[in-house]
Amino acid sequence: MIVAIIVALDEAGTIGRDGQLPWHLPDDLRRFKATTMGHVLVMGRRTCQSIGRALPGRRSVVLSRNPAYHAPVGVEVARDFDVALARVADAERVFVIGGAAVYRIALARADELLVTQVHATVPGNVRFPTVDWDAWSLVEDEFHPADARHTLAFSFRRFIRRI
Template sequence: MLTIIAAASENNALGKDNQLIWHLPDDFKRFKTITSGHYIVMGRKTFESFPKPLPNRTHIIITRQKDYEVPEGCIIASSLQKAIDLCPKNEEVFIIGGGEIYNQSIETADKIDLTRVHTTIEADTFFPEIDTDKWKLVFEEFHSKDEKHDYDFTFLTYVRK
């Protein structure tokens, strides 16, 4: 199963200057819980936005750079399809960004785990529109902003119709 996981604002903003544009600890916890023990597929810029590889996950990094060097345990692929081909067929695999990789994968993904951040914010990277003719909302959980979270947000899970 191919699952897209992302946090995006009301205007589908994901990030700016290769950085996240909010700090939502509960979203980070959910991301860690959902993706731990699995393969995660990302573009090179997304990988480079991490201080180090995320623990307990197999990283597949999509890049066209032939001589791109990555830490031990990370895998390089030259396209989204080649990245998916490197993943186990009987396990859930997560697409974790960035914007271009989300755009390429939304037509083939089986599920979307989206944290909708209830704000409109300036960004340079965006999540694709979710076509509700193709996707069914099966889970929704609202969280109010508090001392640790600057914005209200909702965990949403969509499955392909």
């Protein structure tokens, strides 16, 4: 099973603000959908709450330690990351879609990082964990300029683990 982290972050590593994404980048959302379609998603409870529903066409597993937590219809709950991975062990590819708490745990296990690097620094209160970039090789890098629908420029980058 390949475990891929998929994240959008700014130059300071910011990924979230007040429970939401700090930007609106429709082409990034479209790419997220196309990339993850048909695969398994693993996410934290807060990210699940910010999405608010099961994303169609993908099996979703949400992590929560709270036994009283009720996930949206169609979303499975697991009590930790290893339990979530064991539950979807037959999947070819699993995407860890955040937030910071789950990225922190998944980094050690991840085979790929799919990073939308936003070329700006924006206000926010949730950050991606520190990455040892020496452990990763950049294998794709595609620039997307700011335009009428995107106030910020960004780059799609794919890294694979070297060590």
